[in-house]
Amino acid sequence: MTRMTETETLNRNRDLILAQERRFAARVSARVIDKPKLAIWMILIPVFFVFYFWQLKRYSDGRKTFAANFVITRQRSLDQALAAVGSGEGPDVETVVNAADIPDPIRPDYRRWVAVLVDHYRDLLLAHGKSYTALIRDTYKNRTNYLLFLNRLNQVEREFDAALKPHVAETTENANGIIKLMEESAIAIRRQIADEIFP
Incomplete structure (x- = not known):
């Protein structure tokens, strides 16, 4: 059996992390976006049954x-974390910040959030393990350390969201309610993931 090269290991770890982030996003979306309900009477009236499936497709696409x-x-x-590990230099957080189409007043809060993410990902990329769970365990060692990181991540996300609210409130109906639901959902799901990784 051949050993993986350092580049192969980093790429595998990147794929594991990205897959986990996508699963996390799917779980948050399931809590934030309401699924249409099928009423029994809809089955009896074909036009409403068709309408339900149209709504279901919109929900799925949403x-x-x-x-x-x-x-x-x-x-x-x-x-950016992968590029930094590959080059041996510090991460260029500004590249991520400048790629975002956000108002200038909230860039400092966004920068802090990105910096926390980049540091976390860099640590996971350098960890040893063949699964996301193994990478987290190798990086944080125990539940307490992992929960401390999650608290820090939740805090910088809340600060960014608070800075963002006035800017999205003008264009999005119930922006505060949606942001609050996203925050609560992310916190609850992260706690569940922590419970699964460190039972």
Whole structure:
């Protein structure tokens, strides 16, 4: 059996991390986007049954779009962490920040969030393990350390969200409620993941 090269190991770890981020995004989207309900009477009236399936497709497409957008900053941060590990230099957080189309006043909060993500991903990329769970265990060693990281991540995300709210409130109905639901969902799902990794 041949050993993986360092590049192969880094790429495998990147794929494991990205797959986990996509699963996380899908779980958050399931909590944030309401699934249409099928009433028994809809089955009896074909036009309503067709309408239900149209709504179901919109729901499915909406979840996919939400999840894809939810992962953009995370994927850019992961790519930057991989580039930093590969070059042996510090990560260029500004590259990720400058790629985002966000108002200038919230860039400092966004930069802090990205910096936390990049550091986390860099540590996971350098960890040993053949699964995401193994990478987390190797990086954080125990539940307490992992929960401390999650608390820090939740905090910088809340600060970024708070800075973002005034800018999205003008264009998005119930922006505060949506952001709050996203925050609560992310925190709850991260806690579940921590419980699964460190039972």
